[in-house]
Amino acid sequence: MxxxxxxxxxxxxxxxxxxxxxxxxxxxxxxxxxxxxxxxxxxxxxxxxxxxxxxxxxxxxxxxxxxxxxxxxxxxxxxxxxxPEEVSVVVPAESVKMETMRASGPGGQNVNKRSTAVRLTHTETGIVVHCMEERFQHVNIQQSEIPKDDQFQIAFKRLAAILMQRKVDEISEKFSSDRKLQVSF
The missing domain is CATH 3.30.70.1660 (Alpha-Beta Plaits)
Incomplete structure (x- = not known):
């Protein structure tokens, strides 16, 4: 000591x-x-x-x-x-496949007749994100301040969060293994 x-x-x-x-x-x-x-x-x-x-x-x-x-x-x-540097994730619209579909669950006639849900698939990682929180498709597919139709706010936020968590886990695993190599107790 x-x-x-x-x-x-x-x-x-x-x-x-x-x-x-x-x-x-x-x-x-x-x-x-x-x-x-x-x-x-x-x-x-x-x-x-x-x-x-x-x-x-x-x-x-x-x-x-x-x-x-x-x-x-x-x-x-x-x-x-x-x-470690700050982690940021950029999800280009080209790497995401967007599909609209009918939502399931409560919502009555609107849910049964209209495609209000959104499914985003990140082509590079295969991560799939569903968004059907809102009653209307245009809310589920809201465009953000980035160019029109390039990003779908609610579902994109989820996808970015998942990708960011993966990146953080990858970095922390690297630091953990580096530390174990330096101090083997």
């Missing part, structure tokens, strides 16, 4: 010396004094490139001043990960 605190101080001073911005996000202190764990953000030119080789398990062996007879070994795990 003392060793972890010393590492935090060392990386803080190194970041200051390099001119990087050092921001402690979470520092968990021990009941016995010292630092149990720390999460920090370091921003600056080549910060990730220079610090990525610090990843892994650091170990120090020393004889403490209080106990001169035994050698103590301390270890600390370091993970260095780049900060």
């Amino acid at each position: 003392l060793f972890t605190g010393e590492l935090v101080d060392m990386y803080s001073k190194y970041s200051e010396w390099r001119g990087w911005k050092w921001s402690p996000l979470q520092i968990q202190e021990s009941d016995l004094g010292g630092v149990r764990s720390a999460i920090v953000a370091v921003e600056g030119e080549n910060a990730y490139a220079d610090l990525r080789f610090e990843a892994g398990v650091h170990r120090v062996q020393r004889i403490p001043q209080t106990d001169k007879s035994r050698m103590h070994t301390s270890t600390a795990s370091i993970a260095v990960l780049p900060e």
Whole structure:
């Protein structure tokens, strides 16, 4: 725990010396004094490139001043990960097949006679989104501020949300596997 605190101080001073911005996000202190764990953000030119080789398990062996007879070994795990960029999803209208159909469920004669529901199929991933919340087709297929007929608001929002969640899951899986490779506990 003392060793972890010393590492935090060392990386803080190194970041200051390099001119990087050092921001402690979470520092968990021990009941016995010292630092149990720390999460920090370091921003600056080549910060990730220079610090990525610090990843892994650091170990120090020393004889403490209080106990001169035994050698103590301390270890600390370091993970260095780049900060993920914001995730955005663009769904071009060309990659979506739109179909209108009759809705099912309550709605009376309007639902039975008119094609009020919308089905969007993302051709690249095969994701299918249905929208039949509204009574009228023009509400289910509302055009957004993007060019007319290129995007269908309600169903497109759902499709974009699903695609965004997939992208976020993919990124978090990559970071998780990168961290496991750096710190194998």
